[in-house]
Amino acid sequence: MKIKHLVWLRRCSQAFFLLLFVFFVVESRLPQDVYLDYTQLVNGEQEIRLQQPVTIFFQADPLVWLTSLISGHVLIKGFGWALAVLVLTLVFGRVFCGFICPFGALHHLFSYVRPALKGKNLARANSSTGSRRVKYFILILLLTAAFAGVNSAGIMDPISLFFRSLALAVLPGAGIGLKEMFDFMAHSDIKALNYLSYTAEVLVSPVFGYDYQAFKTGWLIGTIFLLILFMNRVRPRFWCRTLCPLGALLGLCSRFSILGLSKDIDRCTQCGKCTQSCAGAAQPVPGEAWQKSECLMCFNCHNTCPEGAVAFKWRGPKGQAGPDMGRRAVLGGLTAGVSLPFLSRLDGQIHKVSDAQLIRPPGSLPEKAFLTLCQRCGQCMKACPTNVINPALSEAGLAGFWTPNLIMTQGYCEYTCTLCGSVCPTGAIKTITIREKVETPVSIGSAYFDRGRCLPWSGNGPCIVCEEHCPTSPKAIYFFEDMVKGPDNTRVKVKLPQVDLKRCVGCGICENKCVVKGRPAIRVIAAGETRSMRNRILL
């Protein structure tokens, strides 16, 4: 194969995996046309699962595999893909970064399609600097912390970060914009606009659905994403060179790869084209040591060199630079990695207190085990049909930043839905069946009344919307009739609702549908969740 073709193969491969990734992000939701055959529904309920293997990129991510293993002592489902990537790296170097990684592909796109820099400036931006050590620092930090029981890899893992950014910021952002446009068009007096809006809304519904998702701290996720993308205009593939812990991990593995860059200094005219085209800032120019662990295997230098002075060869020449981690990055990473679990325990979240608002999805592991596995990828949040699962800000403490957290004013947990667990790539949320969820029952918290706000309790009139929606049978919210004092010394006959804690599963539909908005008159707190022995209420 000619090198020109190899470069085109790389571009096609990058485009393919980027599109595949976006497709899986979009597909991480309840399909619109899954209709269970009602004549078959004789006993119990059928599980609804996604049709696409939406977690396959996480399964192919060696960092997810490794951190789950050393932190949660769990071999995640489909980890063979990750091992395959490692083997690939041992043979060919960081081809994952150059050919497969969808996040890398996006950076490549932003860096090299109409690059911001040209000529000497581009060569300078592509020169090797000490900043590359930062990613080793991050990798060592994450691995050390994971070993000590706090798995924060997902914050920096490129697959998780990309998924989270697309699912919780980019798509919802586009969705909100479309919704406002459709609402505007639908309510305009111009008939043609009404028509267009109805049509267009149906057309985009497979992607955005009809109820638009919104996420707490989505703005932060989006801003970080934009910043990382922008950095490509300053230094091409900035993320991959400087920050990516997966790149660092693969860089370490690549030192044994048998594909090497051979340089012919006699032919080199020092034109600088190889450096200008180098995606990894790996010093391809003859006369300098090629940084094997930095090379993203884009094959640009080989392709672009007019003199044929640089070329990839099997069993490349000796004397190539090993991974340059730097002592400070290693020691700093170790120190920070050891500190993180301690720091994150300082708030007492695991051993002493529990945040009332830390409501985890049904099937979640106990908090300590949960934090060893959760990748904060946002897969459960994207898949949740009611949008109740949101990235946590401070509810779960430092170690639980962006882990899934249920906000009942956003949505509620559907009584017979078990989708979140089925899409969790690491099993931090177990896959449970409807039968398990309903019959155990799996409780995620419990509801309590704020009688001062509740319409019947405060004498403001009849309501019991909460009782109407309560999904358990018999209902966990019951009522009794009584006279209460109303305004102007009246006495009002109302139905007064109460919670039966034995039956309440904390689904939160009562809070979600309560007529008092913002801070509803019935609210769900984590107390009573089945996953925690310490957090239970009843004897």
Added chain:
Amino acid sequence: MKSEQLITRRESIKKLLLLWSSLSLGGASLISLPSIEPANASANASRFLVDGVGRTQGYSVKALTRKTFDAAGGMGKFVSRGDVVAIKPNISWARAPQLAANTNPEVLEAVIQLCQEAGAKKVRIVDHTIHGAKRCFAINGAGMAAKNTGADLVHPRSSLMRDMKMGGNRLDVWPVYTPVVEADTLINLPVAKVHGLSGLTLGMKNWIGAVGGRRNALHQDIHQTIVDLAHFFKPDVTLIDATRMMVRNGPSGGSLSDVAMMDRLILSNDPVAADARAARLFDLEPESVGFIQIGHQQGLGLYDTAISRHLEVAV
């Protein structure tokens, strides 16, 4: 003029192309698009009430539905050739059909087929659901019914809500789910259930699923607001599904022990009479159910006993 605002994805592309081509040909001012008109046919002067009873073991629900409509003169009485028909079932809960929280999908399917046989141009299934629509339609059989018959299953969304003048006792202006009113024929197809606050949920209460906005506030004066809504949405005919009936833990249910097999359908063009008749299935006098009594008082309809054409059919 017929309203055709809601279309499926397949049609969308065709229509979009058509629209753009006509825009480029004739200019925006020249195209005439269908206008939206609430098309509630005036109430039929001759009121009737039909009881459909499934007597035999393993009777066909579809056959019962057909026979019930036949007794009233056939679906052709309500649906004319070329009509756009809106069917308002209660498909608000993501519950399996056997739990009786939703209209029986077999009844729904049968009614759609009857409409199609009567020459309906388009049949739309419209309900502003309580649980997420996708899961509702997937689980409660409405999606399958639509798929089997080719009817349009409309997904509720904010762009389909429009403030409308109700002029009721309690409700003045309220957001209405427009596909319910943008039709030539409107068929109310509720399921009979008990309800914590209103006692029962039958035909008139089904209209809470036809509005948007702060629906949960309607509970504060539930009986009057139900009657206000029933005054606004005047269906051409109401078919109450009591094949399975939720007798406790309503309106959500969740257990087979909440369900009683009643094998009954109640068809009437009088919304009060239909509800009154259904109330008796729960061993309740219609006068004791707030919204039925108020509906009667405020001239919405008559009690079932006052209907002279009271028929019974059985399969």
